[in-house]
Amino acid sequence: xxxxxxxxxxxxxxxxxxxxxxxxxxxxxxxxxxxxxxxxxxxxxxxxxxxxxxxxxxxxxxxxxxxxxxxxxxxxxxxxxxxxxxxxxxxxxxxxxxxxxxxxxxxxxxxxxxxxxxxxxxxxxxxxxxxxxxxxxxxxxxxxxxxxxxxxxxxxxxxxxxxxxxxxxxxxxxxxxxxxxxxxxxxxxxxxxxxxxxxxxxxxxxxxxxxxxxxxxxxxxxxxxxxxxxxxxxxxxxxxxxxxxxxxxxxxxxxxxxxxxxxxxxxxxxxxxxxxxxxxxxxxxxxxxxxxxxxxxxxxxxxxxxxxxxxxxxxxxxxxxxxxxxxxxxxxxxxxxxxxxxxxxxxxxxxxxxxxxxxxxxxxxxxxxxxxxxxxxxxxxxxxxxxx
Amino acid sequence: xxxxxxxxxxxxxxxxxxxxxxxxxxxxxxxxxxxxxxxxxxxxxxxxxxxxxxxxxxxxxxxxxxxxxxxxxxxxxxxxxxxxxxxxxxxxxxxxxxxxxxxxxxxxxxxxxxxxxxxxxxxxxxxxxxxxxxxxxxxxxxxxxxxxxxxxxxxxxxxxxxxxxxxxxxxxxxxxxxxxxxxxxxxxxxxxxxxxxxxxxxxxxxxxxxxxxxxxxxxxxxxxxxxxxxxxxxxxxxxxxxxxxxxxxxxxxxxxxxxxxxxxxxxxxxxxxxxxxxxxxxxxxxxxxxxxxxxxxxxxxxxxxxxxxxxxxxxxxxxxxxxxxxxxxxxxxxxxxxxxxxxxxxxxxxxxxxxxxxxxxxxxxxxxxxxxxxxxxxxxxxxxxxxxxxxxxxxxxxxxxxxxxxxxxxxxxxxxxxxxxxxxxxxxxxxxxxxxxxxxxxxxxxxxxxxxxxxxxxxxxxxxxxxxxxxxxxxxxxxxxx
Numbered sequence: 094x095x096x097x098x099x100x101x102x103x104x105x106x107x108x109x110x111x112x113x114x115x116x117x118x119x120x121x122x123x124x125x126x127x128x129x130x131x132x133x134x135x136x137x138x139x140x141x142x143x144x145x146x147x148x149x150x151x152x153x154x155x156x157x158x159x160x161x162x163x164x165x166x167x168x169x170x171x172x173x174x175x176x177x178x179x180x181x182x183x184x185x186x187x188x189x190x191x192x193x194x195x196x197x198x199x200x201x202x203x204x205x206x207x208x209x210x211x212x213x214x215x216x217x218x219x220x221x222x223x224x225x226x227x228x229x230x231x232x233x234x235x236x237x238x239x240x241x242x243x244x245x246x247x248x249x250x251x252x253x254x255x256x257x258x259x260x261x262x263x264x265x266x267x268x269x270x271x272x273x274x275x276x277x278x279x280x281x282x283x284x285x286x287x288x289x290x291x292x293x294x295x296x297x298x299x300x301x302x303x304x305x306x307x308x309x310x311x312x313x314x315x316x317x318x319x320x321x322x323x324x325x326x327x328x329x330x331x332x333x334x335x336x337x338x339x340x341x342x343x344x345x346x347x348x349x350x351x352x353x354x355x356x357x358x359x360x361x362x363x364x365x366x367x368x369x370x371x372x373x374x375x376x377x378x379x380x381x382x383x384x385x386x387x388x389x390x391x392x393x394x395x396x397x398x399x400x401x402x403x404x405x406x407x408x409x410x411x412x413x414x415x416x417x418x419x420x421x422x423x424x425x426x427x428x429x430x431x432x433x434x435x436x437x438x439x440x441x442x443x444x445x446x447x448x449x450x451x452x453x454x455x456x457x458x459x460x461x462x463x464x465x466x467x468x469x470x471x472x473x474x475x476x477x478x479x480x481x
Numbered sequence: 482x483x484x485x486x487x488x489x490x491x492x493x494x495x496x497x498x499x500x501x502x503x504x505x506x507x508x509x510x511x512x513x514x515x516x517x518x519x520x521x522x523x524x525x526x527x528x529x530x531x532x533x534x535x536x537x538x539x540x541x542x543x544x545x546x547x548x549x550x551x552x553x554x555x556x557x558x559x560x561x562x563x564x565x566x567x568x569x570x571x572x573x574x575x576x577x578x579x580x581x582x583x584x585x586x587x588x589x590x591x592x593x594x595x596x597x598x599x600x601x602x603x604x605x606x607x608x609x610x611x612x613x614x615x616x617x618x619x620x621x622x623x624x625x626x627x628x629x630x631x632x633x634x635x636x637x638x639x640x641x642x643x644x645x646x647x648x649x650x651x652x653x654x655x656x657x658x659x660x661x662x663x664x665x666x667x668x669x670x671x672x673x674x675x676x677x678x679x680x681x682x683x684x685x686x687x688x689x690x691x692x693x694x695x696x697x698x699x700x701x702x703x704x705x706x707x708x709x710x711x712x713x714x715x716x717x718x719x720x721x722x723x724x725x726x727x728x729x730x731x732x733x734x735x736x737x738x739x740x741x742x743x744x745x746x747x748x749x750x751x752x753x754x755x756x757x758x759x760x761x762x763x764x765x766x767x768x769x770x771x772x773x774x775x776x777x778x779x780x781x782x783x784x785x786x787x788x789x790x791x792x793x794x795x796x797x798x799x800x801x802x803x804x805x806x807x808x809x810x811x812x813x814x815x816x817x818x819x820x821x822x823x824x825x826x827x828x829x830x831x832x833x834x835x836x837x838x839x840x841x842x843x844x845x846x847x848x849x850x851x852x853x854x855x856x857x858x859x860x861x862x863x864x865x866x867x868x869x870x871x872x873x874x875x876x877x878x879x880x881x882x883x884x885x886x887x888x889x890x891x892x893x894x895x896x897x898x899x900x901x902x903x904x905x906x907x908x909x910x911x912x913x914x915x916x917x918x919x920x921x922x923x924x925x926x927x928x929x930x931x932x933x934x935x936x937x938x939x940x941x942x943x944x945x946x947x948x949x950x951x952x953x954x955x956x957x958x959x960x961x962x963x
Binding site: 101107111113115116117119129130132140147149155157158174176177 | 497499501503504507508510511512514531533559560561577579580601603604622624625801802803804805807808810811812813865866
């Protein structure tokens, strides 16, 4: 679930005791910054978890506790700061798993699960309609699943079903076509990556999704997979290994893949007179360790002036859209994205790019609410614009 | 507090006040996991209400209300201490100051910055660094410790060796007094600035501070390996007495090196001897002079062996991670001792005798914060899930302080748990003066009661000494295998 090699995790019972309650995790926690009560700090939540799971006379699992545990974007900023090197993000996932196993998962999580088990994607649309977005391409049928292609583009639920996010999928398809890459998709056989289930604590359910996707990739005899969704990428990179079982599959986020294409001279980028800033998606940056490729892409576009957000790379501030927070507390999620929008405003950028469709949705909404003169784009869209 | 009073505040502050027991319970603890069995019979640590004021006026409003109604008020921000400094002892109002953050004004001419009290040191550092400036010093808990909080403690840490205590760097503060009056306090006013330094929130609520800053300079970091504590002391003295004043000098004893090594947090694979770390900041010329100092101290025929500069750099980068030791726990108990460095070898020798006597590992590390004094942390592993054994182990904290006291040391910080030893921290006359100040400023005794000046009855020095010594005796006889 994480690339963090220097972060440690034994068991929930032990790690909750190891937590020193020092509070280093406090200042950068986006949820605490919005809610403000000590019970919303990572140290406060772990302290309660200790009373429940690490003591001989355990405290009861209350609704208040479950609410606070679900009020988390799983952004991993707490892990980054932890003075005792606890992989706190893993601890949150463990806690959510325990809560789900007790049958006490929040209603919002149950709804996510029920829907996913029924539809295999995060929407209520038929999963066979996953390639509807391709109808805007010249040759939509070219993206139907095809065995033996060099590359499979794992589109992700958000890009497949939400019209605004579909522009990302379209941009990627156009770029790959322009660069004459032999690529395909999994079509209706692509299921949700499983990330929303992992984040809700339904780990066992997530496994059937991961297993299905891996089996389909094997059937297609594909050995390179690219994902434009940071969360899908994270699951493919860190959770699919068990099911790949030795099958050789190179997994790239689209930013890595496209940055390499630019280096190899496969894409010709024209001048753009724009000030661009970059929002690091938590699942791509902190939780997967990819910081440089997106910046290399931006800096490779002639004329673009790149400015960093005040919180960037490892210290990046979450957009508010992670960890299924919207399903249980949309208001807090929205307030977090407003914090990020303020940082974007402070840069003076005309474009904010990201590499996660969920982040882009959250930021678009916050920027619209704040009436900021800033365009929100995916890196693939920026590249496509530079190519034109 | 009566229901009417609680409702009055709750109504006034709306969603920035809470009566929820769930929320309040989180404010009845700090870093120290002290068993409820010990705490609950003696103190009312659960506040009646928690309020989050967002500006000085609101702080004053709360204080006026509390003063009028004789309600205890406990101010709290980062709450990164271990002595219940910001945990209530008599319920009342818990004032969570964490909305009072951010820089108010930067004056580059006078090289000062005015900040709201709950701004963390890391936040201030980030703000200043982006403008080519830096705080003169900061605590080793900078990511959570606040400017106001550290001033309310003793304010010695990283950078104090070169720039002095935080008190010496603060030009003025804005403080809300117990009766709700707002006052700007400087060195010239009465009360003066030094009244509030280390007062632990017992004289008023500090809301703003004007702090000196420095130019952001390049730094160089060195680690020196010494064969024993006496050579460590000689090295420290040489570093402190050299023409370039170090920014920071810190040390790790052999047992601490071993413990860190066992956990995989190794300093160049060292498990023997001691390590002194020294950090310099300044002009290129100063940094070159510093390099010469280090080269003169180290080398084949000298007492100190340098560890690679990459390791020293990494050690600096990880300066806020001392609590990693806790991974060997699950719990850690210990004492922070303000100790004359000339007595450090003897102190460490006695600590090791204690280690043998009680059959437990005692690990020491610390920062040299003035030319004469170090803040030394001596810790040991414990298990808070085994309540009785854990309570008995608490007695060893006093035993460590006893060693420190033998060598001219005293507890660093008072709060509640060190209050039985307040007579060791202050001379009798000083203590009388402090108590007089408290009386004159807080005649009703509502500001953070139970801390700093005298111990609560059950923890009076006699009871405390007797109780701890008995428990330590039990520990010695029965606890060898714990």
